[in-house]
Amino acid sequence: MSSRPIDVAVVGGGMGGLCAAIGLLKHPNLRVQIYEAAHQFSEIGAGVAVGPNAQRALKLIGDSTEAAYLRLATHNKWEKHANTFFEYRMGMGEKEGELIVAPKNETGQATVHRAKFLEEFIKLVPKEVCHFGKRLDRIEELEGGRIRLHFHDASTAEADCVIGADGIHSVVRKHLLGDDPAANAxxxxxxxxxxxxxxxxxxxxxxxxxxxxxxxxxxxxxxxxxxxxxxxxxxxxxxxxxxxxxxxxxxxxxxxxxxxxxxxxxxxxxxxxxxxxxxxxxxxxxxxxxMPPASTYCARTIAMIGDAAHACLPFQGQGAGQSIEDAFVIESVLGLVEKPEELAYAFRAYDRIRRRRTQEVVKTSREMGEILALRLPAIKNNLDAFKENVQWRMDWMWHRDVDGERREAEIVFNRLRKGQSID
Ligand SMILES: Cc1cc2nc3c(=O)[nH]c(=O)nc-3n(C[C@H](O)[C@H](O)[C@H](O)COP(=O)(O)OP(=O)(O)OC[C@H]3O[C@@H](n4cnc5c(N)ncnc54)[C@H](O)[C@@H]3O)c2cc1C
Missing domain, CATH: 3.30.9.30 (D-Amino Acid Oxidase; Chain A, domain 2)
Known part of the structure; x- marks a missing residue:
């Protein structure tokens, strides 16, 4: 075990960054700081749907994050819609009003008011670890392994590792991917x-x-x-x-x-x-x-999560949910790290487990947009095919075992730590 806690810098305090920070705070081996570009954490007033997979991840991060969700969750009001996510209906033409499909899950639709949700998370993070007005400009990797963050206000901060949760225009992503066209949304x-x-x-x-x-x-x-x-x-x-x-x-x-x-x-x-x-x-x-598919979500002791890694279209209601799942897996595996030399193993394990699923969500979210716009070549106006497709794709999204992903990431981490192959 390292003689001092390991310094983790989280860049960006949206839903992904705050959930990661709340999870990281559980681990005595880690010392967390959050650097947020804005002068306070903030979200817009709009709603966000929280699927059962994201609800499970919130519970796994901690009782407090689950309680925050439960305090705010708004469900469909009518009993007959109780377990329904959405009713998909035709909005134009001869079939206007026709019900196409109504996928169901264990909690039905669950939405939260974004700004209020974020407020609940903010209460769970000590003020002294939150640094505002810190817009990351660039990352410097120092000899000996530490990382120096350079902010727009000319200040700097150092850490042993960095989690980029800095959203769709991520600076951390650009650092990781360099000239690769996939660096940009x-x-x-x-x-x-x-x-x-x-x-x-x-x-x-x-x-x-x-x-x-x-x-x-x-x-x-x-x-x-x-x-x-x-x-x-x-x-x-x-x-x-x-x-x-x-x-x-x-x-x-x-x-x-x-x-x-x-x-x-x-x-x-x-x-x-x-x-x-x-x-x-x-x-x-x-x-x-x-986001185009990135070839990696990490290098050495720098990783990205949430929209920075895999921003997707909102048609399946999954962007924030995937950020929360990422946050859970990355905080869990970092909790196993005993010394700074093991950080890269933790990030590789996170990348190995999360990249495939999240990139699939980006792809299927685009497809879902095409389906809703009656343009997916294999479906178009065929409402039976629409129904069948939406049913299974949402099940795939919702029934993921995110605690299983945490266990898999731990297996990968332990193999890397022992010098064993993961290929
Ligand atoms: C119309 C629409 C509807 C949506 N509906 C849903 C839905 O129903 N369900 C769902 O799960 N998802 C939905 N999403 C997606 C969801 O909003 C995002 O996936 C989610 O907010 C991503 O969270 P994040 O923390 O990764 O990034 P963000 O929320 O973008 O947070 C990034 C944070 O980093 C900060 N930052 C940025 N750059 C820097 C920098 N250089 N230095 C320091 N800080 C920085 C920002 O200020 C911000 O606080 C929707 C999106 C849209 C556009």
Whole structure:
């Protein structure tokens, strides 16, 4: 055992970074610091769906992270929708309103208000380990193995290892991948219009069943997702147009309602009513990017997790969930490290176990966008094929044994530590 704790720097305090830090704090062999670019930890007010796989990972990280989720989880209101994730329905054309599929799982839909969720995590991290206004500019690998982080405010910090949880424009990823084109996220052709509406307005417009339970409306080249958040006080809308060829300028901008109304002009009555609810000053347009597959998530004593490693489209509700799964596996395996020389083994074990699954999620999330937009060549308007496909792909996502992944990572780590092959 090392005579001093091992210093772990977590760069980025979003859901992935904070969950990793909370997990790392459990291990007496580790000393954690979080470096966040913003002046405080923050998230937007929108909702985020937390699948059963992410719920299990939150429980495994600790009772406190599970309790945070349980305090905030909002479910479908009506008994008949209790175990349903979303009802997928046709949003336009002759089959408008037709139910395509309603995949179910043990908890049904579970959403949380992002900003409130993050607030709960912040309470679990001591203030003295959080450093704000620390935008990482570059990483220097020092002789002897320590890492020096250089921040935009000209300050520096040192650590034995770094976990990059710095999101879609990750500096840590660029350090790890260098000139590889996979170092940068790519525009996916989808733009999401996101809005939050007081629940009473939504009920008045579309009725209680559609406002207080989760639905996805599918149509030519686009989809519209709605669900309740914030204990049912708010109606969350994500209308995604998947027909953009390019995107220029800032990745998130204030939305122009006339443009949204034009883009969703040919949809049926129900979706038209939802789109009308986006006619507020608060609606934002988010260009949607994802990460090409990286050849590795780590090198030596530097690793990346969450969106930095594998940002994906939101069509399967899995980006944050995958960040939380990563956080659990990486904190668990780092908990086994006894001396700085073993850090690289822990990161290789994390990479070995997590890379394949998360890259598959990126790929299938793109496919799911195509399915919802009725464009996946093998499915298009064949609603039976749509149903069958969505059913199994969500089961694959939800039923992953993340504690099994932790055990596998520990096996890989122990083999590397003993000098044994993992190939
Ligand atoms: C429209 C939409 C809907 C979505 N819906 C869902 C859903 O329902 N379910 C789901 O699971 N996922 C969903 N996602 C995906 C989810 O939001 C992300 O996958 C998740 O937030 C990623 O968390 P993260 O911690 O990895 O990254 P982020 O949340 O991006 O956090 C990165 C943090 O790093 C900080 N940072 C960035 N650069 C630096 C730097 N250089 N130095 C220091 N700090 C830095 C940032 O300020 C930020 O705090 C959705 C995404 C979108 C766009």
């Amino acid at each position: 790519v525009f996916t052709g989808s733009v999401a219009y996101r809005g939050l509406v007081p629940m009473e307005n939504a009920v008045a417009e579309i009725g209680e069943e559609f406002a207080t339970n989760s639905f996805i409306w599918c149509g030519d080249g686009a989809s519209v997702t709605t669900y309740p958040v914030d204990e049912g006080k708010t109606f969350n809308i994500v209308a995604i147009n998947s027909s953009y060829e390019k995107w220029e300028g800032p990745s998130v901008v204030k939305a122009d309602y006339s443009k949204i109304a034009h883009e969703f002009g040919g949809w049926g009555e129900h979706v038209t009513k939802i789109i009308k609810l986006l006619d507020t000053d608060e609606t934002a347009a988010w260009s949607m990017w994802d």
